[in-house]
Amino acid sequence: MSPILLATVEAATNAAQAGPLEGLQQTFEHFGVEPKFILLQVISFLILFGVLYKFGVKPTLATMEERNAKIASGLKNAEETQTRLAAAAQESAQIVRNAQIEAQKSIDEARKAAKEFADKQQAEAVARAADTLAKAQQAIELEHRKMLDQARSEIARLVVKTTEQVLAKKLTEADRAAYNEAATKELSAL
Amino acid sequence: MAADKKTKVLARQLFKLSLADGQVSAEKVSGVLGWVDKHEPRQPLALLKLYQNLIATELSRLNAVVTHAGPLAATALGQIEQALTKKYQRRITATARPDAKLLAGLRVHIGDDVYESSASSQLAALSV
Numbered sequence: 600m601s602p603i604l605l606a607t608v609e610a611a612t613n614a615a616q617a618g619p620l621e622g623l624q625q626t627f628e629h630f631g632v633e634p635k636f637i638l639l640q641v642i643s644f645l646i647l648f649g650v651l652y653k654f655g656v657k658p659t660l661a662t663m664e665e666r667n668a669k670i671a672s673g674l675k676n677a678e679e680t681q682t683r684l685a686a687a688a689q690e691s692a693q694i695v696r697n698a699q700i701e702a703q704k705s706i707d708e709a710r711k712a713a714k715e716f717a718d719k720q721q722a723e724a725v726a727r728a729a730d731t732l733a734k735a736q737q738a739i740e741l742e743h744r745k746m747l748d749q750a751r752s753e754i755a756r757l758v759v760k761t762t763e764q765v766l767a768k769k770l771t772e773a774d775r776a777a778y779n780e781a782a783t784k785e786l787s788a789l
Numbered sequence: 790m791a792a793d794k795k796t797k798v799l800a801r802q803l804f805k806l807s808l809a810d811g812q813v814s815a816e817k818v819s820g821v822l823g824w825v826d827k828h829e830p831r832q833p834l835a836l837l838k839l840y841q842n843l844i845a846t847e848l849s850r851l852n853a854v855v856t857h858a859g860p861l862a863a864t865a866l867g868q869i870e871q872a873l874t875k876k877y878q879r880r881i882t883a884t885a886r887p888d889a890k891l892l893a894g895l896r897v898h899i900g901d902d903v904y905e906s907s908a909s910s911q912l913a914a915l916s917v
Binding site: 778 | 857858859860861862865868869871872876889892893894895897904906907908909912913915916917
């Protein structure tokens with residue numbers, strides 16, 4: 600058994616034999632504990648505690664609070680950033696959707712315009728073809744009439760020439776005299 | 790060579806001197822030609838051409854050329870002269886000129902006017 604344990608047992612035995620205060624006093628004396636030393640140690644401890652508190656604990660606590668504040672601020676900023684990021688993502692998604700809608704609208708308008716242009720071109724081509732056909736028909740008809748007129752004129756000319764030849768041979772002097780008499784009357788009546 | 794203004798004026802003056810009672814007189818025309826031959830005016834050729842045109846125009850106004858095919862009655866020219874004299878209010882003489890191309894009928898030229906009643910003109914009208 601250790602000497603400290605033996606001294607403790609001995610002191611406890613002595614104290615049990617005397618009164619409680621006396622026993623405690625005897626115990627302290629037995630271990631060499633004196634009040635002035637304890638008081639000095641307490642003062643020393645308080646001075647050391649004060650110095651440590653002022654130059655060690657207090658700056659450390661301030662640093663820790665500052666760091667905690669920074670961490671809290673960082674967390675807050677992170678949350679705000681995340682919120683803004685989510686909002687930005689939502690906004691960008693909305694922008695993309697709007698862009699898709701606009702693009703689809705533009706594509707539809709372009710298709711519509713292309714279809715209208717194609718329809719217009721087709722209609723104009725049909726109109727031009729019809730006009731060309733009508734002009735060709737008019738030209739053919741005009742040429743046909745011209746040919747008929749030429750043929751009619753030629754036939755008439757031949758008939759007249761033939762008639763003149765026949766009349767030149769067949770008209771007698773009496774016929775001519777009668778014709779001249781009628782012509783004289785006609786011209787005299789002018 | 791074209792006639793100048795003085796030559797034209799002289800030609801008209803000579804033409805007026807060639808008329809007697811409003812008609813061209815052969816004697817006066819001979820006198821005018823003799824004057825031109827004697828005095829030799831400026832541009833004599835141009836002057837004589839203008840004078841000839843004026844005389845021919847006047848004669849054509851007073852003389853009707855009746856072109857005909859076949860026999861023409863002796864009284865026909867007289868009837869035509871009377872009718873034209875009445876129409877133009879001046880004495881018109883008629884001259885006959887045969888032309889077989891008319892086939893039958895008459896054609897009368899007087900000045901710039903033409904009157905026709907012939908078989909060839911009627912046939913020509915049919916061919917148009």
